Amino acid sequence: MGDLTLYALAVFLTLTAPLAVGLLMGVDRKLTARMQNRVGPPLLQPFYDLFKLLGKERRLINPSQAYFALGYLLLEGTSLVVLAAQGDLLVVFFLSGAGSLFLVLGAFSARSPFSQMGAQRELLQILAYEPVFFLIIVSIGIQEHSFISRDMSQNLIVTLPLSLIALVAVLVIKLQKSPYDIAHAHTELVSGPLVEYSGPYLATVELARWAEIAVVFGILTLFWNDPEPVAALLGKMVLVFAALFTTLVIDNVTARLTRRRMVTFTLSFGIALVAANIIWNLYLGQGVGI
Amino acid sequence: MQRARSKVPCIDKLNLSAPPLPPLGIMELGGWLLLSLIIVPMIGGAACLGLGRVLRLKAGVIVTSSLTILLGLLLFGYMTWNGLASISMTAAEVAPFSEVMLVADFALMLVFLYSGYKERSALVVLFALAQLIPLTWFEFVLSGDLQEPVIMVDFLGVMMALITSIIGSIICIYAIKYMEHDAHQPRFFAVMLLFLGVMNGAVFSNDLLWFLVFWETTTVCSYLLIRHEGTADAIRSGLRALTYTLGGGVALVFAIILLYHYSGTTLLSQLPLGNAISGLALVPIGLFALAAFTKSAQLPFQKWLLGAMVAPTPVSALLHSSTMVNLGVYLLLRLSPSFSPIPELQYAVGLVGGVSFLATSVLAIGQSSSKKVLAYSTIGNLGLIVLCAAIGTKEAIYAGMLLLLFHAISKALLFMAVGVVKHETGSEDIEPMDGLRDKMPFVTFALFVGVITLLLPPFGMFASKWMISEISANYPLFAFLLAIGFGASVVYYGKWLGRTFSAGPMRARKSAIDQPLSSYFKWTLLALMAGAVGLSFLISQVVAYLIVPYLGPLHIDVLFVSGALGMFPMFALLVVIVVSLTALALLSGSGKAEITDAYTGGEPFVFANSGAYFFSEKTAGKAIILINAIAVLLLISLFLFPAMQEVGLWAI
Known part of the structure; x- marks a missing residue:
């Protein structure tokens, strides 16, 4: 592929990935509804919502909310750019983490009980998933001897199966699914950190969240590589849908964990999974795997 | 004046057998800059003691701080401009100061003894004696070589000096306002400025005995600054800091003596490489690391730095950013080739x-x-x-x-x-x-x-x-x-x-x-x-x-985000973020948004903030005991492995 093609591909991926996530959200709602014997909203409902929000009047408690929302979107967007440009996964990770800090600051900046409680809980979630996410990326780096996503050549699904399982746990938290919907907790916290956002600002935050989730899905796709482009693409898509479906099933069969248990459970099991995988690959299972 | 023009500076390859050097009087600019970076803040500090009146004190602090910043920049500029990798000065060149250092060394020990006696701290007295007695003996054993580069500064030293001189001076200027109602300002600023000079001295010292003097002087400075307010809490915290860092000083003294015993040098630039030594010869390296841990408040020695928070904030800023704790990690960075290969x-x-x-x-x-x-x-x-x-x-x-x-x-x-x-x-x-x-x-x-x-x-x-x-x-x-x-x-x-x-x-905001x-x-x-x-x-x-x-x-x-798109400089990211934030903020015109109230389900509410701390002090206390135990085990292993290797129980 020439440089120009790569440029075009990076721009294309950055712009379409969040939209694809929006579509996946639609699939998510539809499938969840079916699991609960409902008809569910149309597939494109997340986009209808987004456009409707964009057209609404602007209401804020104070302007810094808006700045932090924009910061959130930009940092998640930049993270996605680096990933789409097949850059360094650690940079992707740190940029995306910076984005979630901005979401928290935005929620804190409104003096509102629900919003601030949501912010504290969002921080707890960060504490729960960031270490696991970081270690998953380190395990990829160890396995591939590089953190540059362009260099990924193995089928990590075979060599890092436990990291993949840990990544699904991260995905469940980022998608705010049960048992991890601590911050949004729609029954009592309304929508946690987002409660004081409305109209176009809510749309901004929502779009940023799509980008944030796109980053996780993007890293997920790195677990499948194939020299044949069509086979690679198909494999990656299967991986994405399989992961989404798994989170849906988990969402529907589990109840929310308490905050403390979320942190200890995710950290202990997530880290143990990745650790087991790294130890196996480095010390025990030499010669095993592809 | 010796110059090492090697492109890649390597401390152990410095030309140490240079021709006889000119006496102090015609020392080159570089040497003067080094000495003045040590001495100017000290003189400024001493002058502050004499400048009782507030206005003059202010001027004294500002002049000294600005001069120190200027000198730091000059040193950096001088070395960069001339392409020098390092500047060094031999014992012969700085001979007039050797006596001063010797006297200072023993004076320091006496200060420690006196402080320990006055504060009724047996441990401080013990630590002071544990330094004084071996040092006295060592001074007799040691035969100084006049050609040894006693002072040497490379770019790690320059970076440290820039941090100390610039950030430290800024903190001193800041402190003028912060401390304006303090009763003992001359004393305070004297120690603050002295601290800067001493810190520069420490990072310029290549001879470990010189290094030790400056190291111990930073201990005194931090002790005086932490207990500055004179409250019971301040005095207790000061004494704790003194005890911890003085204990580290004991480790440093024994490290120097043992290093001389095993490797025959007292120069930082001649530290043995880790793969060249084994067994008990590794013990001094472990002792250096131990001393560094106390200075940088690493586990299990963190307590003194946490207690040091009772000091006025400029002191905290100084200890945490530009002096004191940096010295420990500086030593470890220098020491790295001696222990990292093992x-x-x-x-x-x-x-x-x-x-x-x-x-x-x-x-x-x-x-x-x-x-x-x-x-x-x-x-x-x-x-x-x-x-x-x-x-x-x-x-x-x-x-x-x-x-x-x-x-x-x-x-x-x-x-x-x-x-x-x-x-x-x-x-x-x-x-x-x-x-x-x-x-x-x-x-x-x-x-x-x-x-x-x-x-x-x-x-x-x-x-x-x-x-x-x-x-x-x-x-x-x-x-x-x-x-x-x-x-x-x-x-x-x-x-x-x-x-x-x-x-x-x-709209409800206090604008004033x-x-x-x-x-x-x-x-x-x-x-x-x-x-x-x-x-x-x-x-x-x-x-x-x-x-x-x-x-x-x-x-x-x-430093570049490498991707398929070629090199993507970090600062380009910064520009993108800043520019787009500003542009979007302007476009969205958030100022025009309608201001609304927080959502509370229609109920009236009074906002009472409360933080989430996730665990209690009690849990933290238990955890601290556990991690301190782990850290102590790690410290023991620093000496256990060399000892086991010496008696043939362990192959490193």
Whole structure:
């Protein structure tokens, strides 16, 4: 592929990935509804919502909310750019983490009980998933001897199966699914950190969240590589849908964990999974795997 | 005057058998700059003692600080301009000072003895004697070589001197306002300025006996500054700091003597390489590391630095960013080739740093005092530098130096911002900072800049965190310590920063700021903000002019986000973020948005903020006992492995 093609591909991926996530959200709602014997909203409902929000009047408690929302979107967007440009996964990770800090600051900046409680809980979630996410990326780096996503050549699904399982746990938290919907907790916290956002600002935050989730899905796709482009693409898509479906099933069969248990459970099991995988690959299972 | 013009400076390859040197009188500019960087702050400090009247004292501090900044920049400029990798001065050249140093050494010991006696601390007396007696004996045994480079500065030293001279001086200027109602200002500023000179002296010393004198003087300075306010708490904390760091001094004395015994040198530049020594010859290296841990407040010695928070905020800023704690990690960076090739020592030292980072990051979540949070964060970041020194590859030292530099700037900024809050509101706790941005928008912005430059891409600290993460792929054990630490630091800084930004509906906001910020506060904060952000922009220049002259070029240029699109410079990211934020903010015109009230389900409410601390003091206390035990085991292993190797029980 020439440089120009790569440029075009990076721009294309950055712009379409969040939209694809929006579509996946639609699939998510539809499938969840079916699991609960409902008809569910149309597939494109997340986009209808987004456009409707964009057209609404602007209401804020104070302007810094808006700045932090924009910061959130930009940092998640930049993270996605680096990933789409097949850059360094650690940079992707740190940029995306910076984005979630901005979401928290935005929620804190409104003096509102629900919003601030949501912010504290969002921080707890960060504490729960960031270490696991970081270690998953380190395990990829160890396995591939590089953190540059362009260099990924193995089928990590075979060599890092436990990291993949840990990544699904991260995905469940980022998608705010049960048992991890601590911050949004729609029954009592309304929508946690987002409660004081409305109209176009809510749309901004929502779009940023799509980008944030796109980053996780993007890293997920790195677990499948194939020299044949069509086979690679198909494999990656299967991986994405399989992961989404798994989170849906988990969402529907589990109840929310308490905050403390979320942190200890995710950290202990997530880290143990990745650790087991790294130890196996480095010390025990030499010669095993592809 | 000796010059090493080698392109890649390597301390053990310096030409040590140079022709006879000119006497002091016709010393070259470089030598004068070194000496004046040590002496000018000291003279300024001594003068402060005499300048009783406030106005003259102010002028004295400002003049001395500005001169020190200027001299630091001149040294850097002189070495860069002339392409010098290092400057050194032999014992013959600085002969007039040797006697001074000897006297100072014994005077210091007497000061320690007296302090220990006066404060009724048997431990301090014991530690002082444990230094005095071996040192007296050693001075007789040691035969000095006049051609030895007693003073030597390379670019690691220059970087340290720049940090001390510039950031330290800015803190002194800041302190003029902060301490304006203090009863003992002359004494305070005398010690502050003395501290800068002593710190420069320590990083310029190549002879370990000189290094020891300066090292111990920093102990005295910190002791005097911590107990400055004279309250029972201050005196107790001061004594604790003295005990801990004096204990480290004992380790340093024995390290020097044993180093001379096993390797026949007292020069930092001739430290033996780790793969050239074995068995008990490794013991002095372990003792150096132990001394460094006490100075940098690594586990299990963290307690003295946390207690030091009772001191006035400028003191905290000085101890945490530009002096004192930096000296320990500086020593470890110098020492790295001596222990990093030996896996047992490498892991023992690295784990002390890594566990310090992990433990302090988690403990900081449970702290409600902003100064305590910052103290924990300092110990954690120094732990990262210790980890870098332990890994010891070129990339790791690179990361460690960057971390040291950018941490110093951002941490000084944060302490000074907290100091302003304390000065104006009387509190340094996090919860009362709720809505600080209404009351003190400028200070809140300074806090914001401090935190984001410390935490987030694309600022300087991030570059080194990124490098450490990248290196950790080769050391998976360390990666696990980093992972939780990174996550936890986002949490504790997020909570605090969020609190300061919390604000109610804009129309109900108090628009009045009680009084305009003192220009001392404003300009010093501004200078550090500009430094933190500006040097992040100029990170490639920082690397090219400060780090490459010390370490040589790095084969992978990790300061660039490499991707299929070619090289994507870090600062381009910064520009993109800043420009688009501004553009979007202008376009969206948030000012025109309608101001609304917080949603409460229609109920009237009174907002009472409360922080989430996740665990109790009691849980933290238990955890501290556990991690201290781990750290003690690691320290023991530093000496156990060499001893076992000596008697043939362990093959390193």
